[in-house]
Amino acid sequence: MRPYQKEKVKNYSARIPQWKKIDKEIQQLTKQYHQIDPGSIETFKDFPLSQKTLDGLVKADFKNPTDIQREAIGVALQGHDILGAAMTGSGKTLAFLIPVLECLYRARWTSNDGLGILIISPTRELAYQTFEVLKKIGQFHDFSAALIIGGKDLKGEQERINRTNIIVCTPGRLLQHFDETWNFSCENLKMLIIDEADRTLDMGFAETMKSIVSNLPKERQTMLFSATQTKSIRELALVSLEKPVYISVHEKSNTSTPTNLTQSYIVCEVPQKISLLWSFIKNHLKSKMIVFIQSCKQVKFLYNVVCKLRPGLPVLALYGTMGQMKRMSVYDEFCRKQHACLFATDIAARGLDFPSINWVIQFDCPPDANTYIHRVGRTARFQHGGEALLILTAREEQGMIKQLEDKKAPIKKIEVNPNYIHDLTPKLQALCAQFPELKEEAKRAFTSYLRSLILMGNRKVFDVKSIDIEAFASALGLEIAPKVRFIKKGQKQEQSTNGDSKSLADDKNNDDNHKEENKDTEDEDDDEEDWFTVKRTSDTLEQATIDLPEPVEKEKKISKAKLAKKLRKKNLLVNKRVEYDEEGNVIVNSDDEGQSSTYNIEEAKARLQNTDKTDKEAYRALIKQKHKDRRLKEKEARKAAREARRLKKQEEESNEDEEKNIENGKEMNADDEEEESPTNGTTVEQEEERLERKRSLSPSPPAETKKKKKKQRSLTEFINDDSTKTINDTEQLALYLLSK
Numbered sequence: 001m002r003p004y005q006k007e008k009v010k011n012y013s014a015r016i017p018q019w020k021k022i023d024k025e026i027q028q029l030t031k032q033y034h035q036i037d038p039g040s041i042e043t044f045k046d047f048p049l050s051q052k053t054l055d056g057l058v059k060a061d062f063k064n065p066t067d068i069q070r071e072a073i074g075v076a077l078q079g080h081d082i083l084g085a086a087m088t089g090s091g092k093t094l095a096f097l098i099p100v101l102e103c104l105y106r107a108r109w110t111s112n113d114g115l116g117i118l119i120i121s122p123t124r125e126l127a128y129q130t131f132e133v134l135k136k137i138g139q140f141h142d143f144s145a146a147l148i149i150g151g152k153d154l155k156g157e158q159e160r161i162n163r164t165n166i167i168v169c170t171p172g173r174l175l176q177h178f179d180e181t182w183n184f185s186c187e188n189l190k191m192l193i194i195d196e197a198d199r200t201l202d203m204g205f206a207e208t209m210k211s212i213v214s215n216l217p218k219e220r221q222t223m224l225f226s227a228t229q230t231k232s233i234r235e236l237a238l239v240s241l242e243k244p245v246y247i248s249v250h251e252k253s254n255t256s257t258p259t260n261l262t263q264s265y266i267v268c269e270v271p272q273k274i275s276l277l278w279s280f281i282k283n284h285l286k287s288k289m290i291v292f293i294q295s296c297k298q299v300k301f302l303y304n305v306v307c308k309l310r311p312g313l314p315v316l317a318l319y320g321t322m323g324q325m326k327r328m329s330v331y332d333e334f335c336r337k338q339h340a341c342l343f344a345t346d347i348a349a350r351g352l353d354f355p356s357i358n359w360v361i362q363f364d365c366p367p368d369a370n371t372y373i374h375r376v377g378r379t380a381r382f383q384h385g386g387e388a389l390l391i392l393t394a395r396e397e398q399g400m401i402k403q404l405e406d407k408k409a410p411i412k413k414i415e416v417n418p419n420y421i422h423d424l425t426p427k428l429q430a431l432c433a434q435f436p437e438l439k440e441e442a443k444r445a446f447t448s449y450l451r452s453l454i455l456m457g458n459r460k461v462f463d464v465k466s467i468d469i470e471a472f473a474s475a476l477g478l479e480i481a482p483k484v485r486f487i488k489k490g491q492k493q494e495q496s497t498n499g500d501s502k503s504l505a506d507d508k509n510n511d512d513n514h515k516e517e518n519k520d521t522e523d524e525d526d527d528e529e530d531w532f533t534v535k536r537t538s539d540t541l542e543q544a545t546i547d548l549p550e551p552v553e554k555e556k557k558i559s560k561a562k563l564a565k566k567l568r569k570k571n572l573l574v575n576k577r578v579e580y581d582e583e584g585n586v587i588v589n590s591d592d593e594g595q596s597s598t599y600n601i602e603e604a605k606a607r608l609q610n611t612d613k614t615d616k617e618a619y620r621a622l623i624k625q626k627h628k629d630r631r632l633k634e635k636e637a638r639k640a641a642r643e644a645r646r647l648k649k650q651e652e653e654s655n656e657d658e659e660k661n662i663e664n665g666k667e668m669n670a671d672d673e674e675e676e677s678p679t680n681g682t683t684v685e686q687e688e689e690r691l692e693r694k695r696s697l698s699p700s701p702p703a704e705t706k707k708k709k710k711k712q713r714s715l716t717e718f719i720n721d722d723s724t725k726t727i728n729d730t731e732q733l734a735l736y737l738l739s740k
């Protein structure tokens with residue numbers, strides 16, 4: 001071919017409009033969709049993907065697809081609905097984000113087309129993370145995307161939402177837009193993705209999700225992804241998916257957890273758990289760990305306690321009732337840290353991809369095996385190793401381990417060396433005494449943990465009665481266990497509703513913690529979990545089992561003395577509870593039960609007296625010691641004074657010897673001369689008088705004054721006594737006086 005012709009072709013191709021090029025590329029790609037064979041795919045380039053997506057993948061350093069990506073991307077490109085399951089950390093996010101970009105690219109989507117893709121995540125952090133990955137791999141595309149989550153500016157979102165092509169959101173916020181954004185439209189929607197679908201549904205949102213789905217156009221592609229599958233996910237799949245392709249890449253695997261994850265558990269009673277955790281942290285200061293705790297209030301308390309004790313590595317906390325900005329900053333900070341300990345509720349259990357976590361500690365037994373799998377999945381992600389430690393009580397051990405075996409989660413029991421555990425109880429008691437706000441947090445943590453046990457559906461595993469309440473309170477640093485009336489109420493309720501409440505609690509227990517937390521007025525924000533709660537109050541959930549122990553903040557406080565007076569007036573017996581049936585017969589009498597059903601004042605009194613006694617003894621010992629020290633000091637001082645006197649006396653004696661020597665005509669001591677000699681122009685008697693006056697004003701010790709007087713007397717005597725003086729002596733005295 002001649003150069004001229006070459007030149008001509010080049011010029012011609014430069015004039016091809018961009019849209020034609022895109023059309024051509026799309027045609028070529030779509031033609032290849034039906035030929036995709038997951039078995040022959042090695043790199044992302046082997047998929048028929050647009051150049052912009054491939055460039056994004058290269059830029060984000062993704063070269064070879066993982067199993068779930070290899071299986072799911074092709075099916076998704078072909079337009080099928082997908083029900084996808086793969087182990088934690090196996091790359092499900094890219095498995096749906098790549099088809100998202102390709103779907104809009106194929107449809108030549110522009111901002112005028114509005115919303116094309118809806119991605120729903122159960123938590124804000126997961127939505128944020130997905131959004132970040134989308135931004136990375138979609139950076140060469142021209143689509144607009146938005147992160148729509150609670151805690152952000154709703155008005156701003158409302159203005160922009162209809163110009164957005166891809167929305168990554170949490171269900172609560174999406175609902176809010178459905179309800180409050182008048183022009184919010186999903187009529188052009190091409191694709192719906194529900195990430196961690198079982199969690200989204202189990203949070204009590206199944207009905208709402210079904211209604212959202214029913215409001216979306218029927219002509220759309222839907223994908224549900226999760227590491228675990230539940231009954232509710234299958235139910236939703238029935239209503240939302242059209243002839244779905246079920247992709248479960250690790251179904252035939254021997255384990256449901258990553259193979260490079262080492263899992264172990266320890267049996268330890270509730271009151272010892274904090275000490276165990278503290279000892280663990282102190283022994284793993286060069287690690288990055290996440291500690292899962294059942295409720296927000298426990299997280300807050302443990303976080304504050306550990307911060308105050310300064311373990312020697314950064315400590316962070318992440319929970320649902322935190323402000324949105326704080327949540328995001330904690331998430332980012334923990335991502336960045338090399339060594340750190342994050343205390344978190346289950347909002348961090350799903351999907352979050354914190355880099356290089358070494359340890360996942362489950363401080364509280366998870367509600368079920370699925371939650372366990374997601375929690376441990378925060379480590380050992382994408383070909384990395386990791387370790388997981390589960391802390392169980394003796395009561396929880398059998399039931400939970402059986403569930404884990406059934407779920408193919410290989411876990412080994414390990415024994416703890418008691419010497420390894422550093423008892424934290426005295427320190428916690430001291431901290432609670434020092435910081436009243438910490439004591440309040442301890443009370444809340446105590447109550448919320450017990451409540452969470454009641455709300456757990458599985459009585460074979462969770463039993464609040466198995467806990468030594470007093471020891472637990474003491475382990476949190478509390479002198480007396482707070483009132484927990486709801487325990488009995490809950491048990492009664494459970495007896496009456498039995499089977500129903502169990503199955504309901506099974507599905508809802510996580511969210512109930514949020515509900516309970518919603519009553520904590522301190523630091524609420526409008527997070528999506530709260531939204532769920534508001535919606536679900538109409539559900540048949542066992543509401544009556546919840547009874548806040550002490551509504552101190554809101555109700556007018558009545559002093560105990562006043563209350564006692566009131567009760568005395570009414571002739572009521574304190575701590576005696578009598579219940580009657582409909583005919584008025586006594587059915588429960590707390591005296592008959594052998595113990596008071598409420599707070600036992602006598603016991604508390606005895607305990608307080610005991611504490612008082614030990615405090616007084618300690619105080620007495622302290623005073624005694626102080627007195628002893630003072631006496632010792634006085635003794636020392638007396639001894640020193642005696643010694644000083646003795647020295648002085650010695651000195652006096654030596655001076656007297658010298659005076660005697662003077663009297664005997666010997667040379668005077670220069671020091672004595674200086675002290676005793678009168679000044680020029682005055683007579684010796686006058687000078688003596690002056691010195692005497694000065695001495696009487698000066699605070700010199702009496703012994704010294706006496707001594708000086710004695711010296712002066714002998715000098716005067718010596719001067720006046722002519723009879724004893726020789727000419728030599730007089731001359732010497734005159735010389736001496738002149739020299740001064």
Ligand SMILES: Nc1ncnc2c1ncn2[C@@H]1O[C@H](COP(=O)(O)OP(=O)(O)OP(=O)(O)O)[C@@H](O)[C@H]1O
Nearest residue numbers: 064065066088089090091092093094227351353382
């Ligand atoms: N093809 C790939 N090549 C390299 N790294 C990848 C690839 N796909 C995913 N990863 C990395 O693997 C990690 C886990 O991915 P991802 O968060 O998508 O897992 P997941 O299956 O969604 O986990 P979970 O079930 O916990 O939500 C991430 O750090 C991600 O960057």
